[in-house]
Amino acid sequence: MLTHLTIALDMMGGDYGPRSSIPAAIAAVNKHPNLMLLLCGNEAVINEGLSKLDSLNHPRLIIKHCTEVVTNSCEPALALRNKKASSMRVALDLVKSGEAQACVSAGNTGALFFMAHYVLKMLPGIKRPALISSVPTEKKQPVYLLDLGANVHCDAQTLFEFGIMGSIVAGQALDIAKPKVCLLNIGSEDIKGHEGIKQAAVMMKASPHINYQGYCEGSDMFTGKADVIVCEGFVGNVALKTCEGIAKLIMYKFTKALKKHAFYRLIAFVLRPIIKKLYKRVNPDQYNGASLVGLRGIVVKSHGNASSKAFLAAIEEAAREVERRIPEKIQATFEQIASKSEHPPSSISK
Amino acid sequence: MLTHLTIALDMMGGDYGPRSSIPAAIAAVNKHPNLMLLLCGNEAVINEGLSKLDSLNHPRLIIKHCTEVVTNSCEPALALRNKKASSMRVALDLVKSGEAQACVSAGNTGALFFMAHYVLKMLPGIKRPALISSVPTEKKQPVYLLDLGANVHCDAQTLFEFGIMGSIVAGQALDIAKPKVCLLNIGSEDIKGHEGIKQAAVMMKASPHINYQGYCEGSDMFTGKADVIVCEGFVGNVALKTCEGIAKLIMYKFTKALKKHAFYRLIAFVLRPIIKKLYKRVNPDQYNGASLVGLRGIVVKSHGNASSKAFLAAIEEAAREVERRIPEKIQATFEQIASKSEHPPSSISK
Structure with a gap:
């Protein structure tokens, strides 16, 4: 300290x-x-x-x-x-x-x-700074996501640099030597995505500073498959805010469903602290802020x-x-x- | 019929x-x-x-x-x-x-x-076909999201055409005359986003075929603010799959939290059908499929x-x-x- x-x-x-x-x-x-x-x-x-x-x-x-x-x-x-x-x-x-x-x-x-x-x-x-924040996963450790909106579009070199910076931030925060890095893409196969991502994947694979694990999709961002997920700022910002939106929606629907019967209402009351805590946890940006690196x-x-x-x-x-x-x-x-x-x-x- | x-x-x-x-x-x-x-x-x-x-x-x-x-x-x-x-x-x-x-x-x-x-x-x-699917909202009606991955990047003209096609699909499905259309962006202010989006916004505002409502962010995709949300395929795909990912995460964390005490375990058992139904509802693509329009x-x-x-x-x-x-x-x-x-x-x- x-x-x-x-x-x-x-x-x-x-x-x-x-x-x-x-x-x-x-x-x-x-x-x-x-x-x-x-x-x-x-x-x-x-x-x-x-x-x-x-x-x-x-x-x-x-x-x-x-x-x-x-x-x-x-x-x-x-x-x-x-x-x-x-x-x-x-x-x-x-x-x-x-x-x-x-x-x-x-x-x-x-x-x-x-x-x-x-x-x-x-x-x-x-070349460019990135906005980075951690997001919870199914594992104990969170995953670090960058860029969250500092750069609308990013070329391969920028994504590659984000991979290195993300590795350092995650390595320090999670106390691990070689954080697993993934590129966020619209499929897990090599043929998926645009040229910038494909080129960044080649660069990450070749670098001794990045423990590259391949592509990950929006659906497996939170499984703990990666310690660091790299993407363009536009995509990262939408992904993070979508988490916030869908968390709100789920809480809303859930609370509404529980309000239908007196018994469920009682359950809703009992569960309120758990639901609140959970909602906060899936809104990490809202809670901890993001850093410019x-x-x-x-x-x-x-x-x-x-x-x-x-x-x-x-x-x-x-x-x-x-x-x-x-x-x-x-x-x-x-x-x-x-x-x-x-x-x-x-x-x-x- | x-x-x-x-x-x-x-x-x-x-x-x-x-x-x-x-x-x-x-x-x-x-x-x-x-x-x-x-x-x-x-x-x-x-x-x-x-x-x-x-x-x-x-x-x-x-x-x-x-x-x-x-x-x-x-x-x-x-x-x-x-x-x-x-x-x-x-x-x-x-x-x-x-x-x-x-x-x-x-x-x-x-x-x-x-x-x-x-x-x-x-x-x-x-110019280009789009992949479209509906996503639930806090309101009774779902929102139609396109493109979900058919086109990695899209220019202004393509986004504009998506706005028209989305309006027709949503109008027919929801039986409304003038579906509200938003462009998915990383902020609600006019200055936000890249040139393609800004230009598409100008075109949508000027068109009698689109009831344009401005930008929406990932966080308000599910509030019912829009009947149609238009974005590039890469972004839409990540957003939709992120919904799936975060829904899985929330269900996982919630079930885990409930398993900690015998009383909560009982609650979890009672709630299982509600949770299952809810999970399905936030995974509409998984459930209904998406259409190429x-x-x-x-x-x-x-x-x-x-x-x-x-x-x-x-x-x-x-x-x-x-x-x-x-x-x-x-x-x-x-x-x-x-x-x-x-x-x-x-x-x-x-």
């Missing part, structure tokens, strides 16, 4: 803004005595929120006043150009300057991705409609990534690839 | 082949006295299966002997070239010649798509690991489509578009 940990928070982002970020910040410092939080946002609003919760002038809650907010409808390129004084941008700048070791935001994903890319820059040898710094994206509990979980996720030194480990691996030129990805992809 | 209905079945396709298709065919003719089935496949195998179930020489089960089978690992282009005597190809040829009004196969999706495209040809004015003929794709019950459901789905005259209605709408040139899609897409 690190003795000192400083994390910058975008207090204004997400559907609830300070209503969820302030209680989360207070809970985080109370729970983790080594944690210092830099609260980026409107000072008056934050002070009012802290005051209401008897936490005004907490020694480990430092306000960084920001005059602007990046809204959900803000075009990423415009946010980058015009929102230099926004809570999102200031939180990223604090990571860049080294004042904070990581940052957390529940704001506009596209804008956060654009800004983080611009402010923090890519680690050497990596491949950058020279740690950025955790909390879900847009994150509750204060979920925002707290995202802060704790950021803290764990600092402790695991994820960016340093990704950098070391890509340096090794570059120096040894053992299997230079670009030559394999041809 | 039509007085005569003839459907060709690919008896050899899918994971179970005749083991599921033979009982399904027998059940179908016993249930529907107006139905005649043309059983395409190995005569000896089919006769043996019919004999075991006391249905040899059934007057409405006509065997069309085929010497070849398209396997799951068969490359679609090779299947088209080399498997002219396969059960899949013969079933399609029977639709082409008019001997059958529709066909059903549980075989290799890619090969079926390729062959159907080649044998039956597209309806005039349509846009072709000059009706082709229903049953799930690869369809049980005989599921294969029967796919036969009944094909029968309903014949009765609803889906291809004729799609053709009439596209002819109207072409003749009026009210909003010629190609000019909008520029």
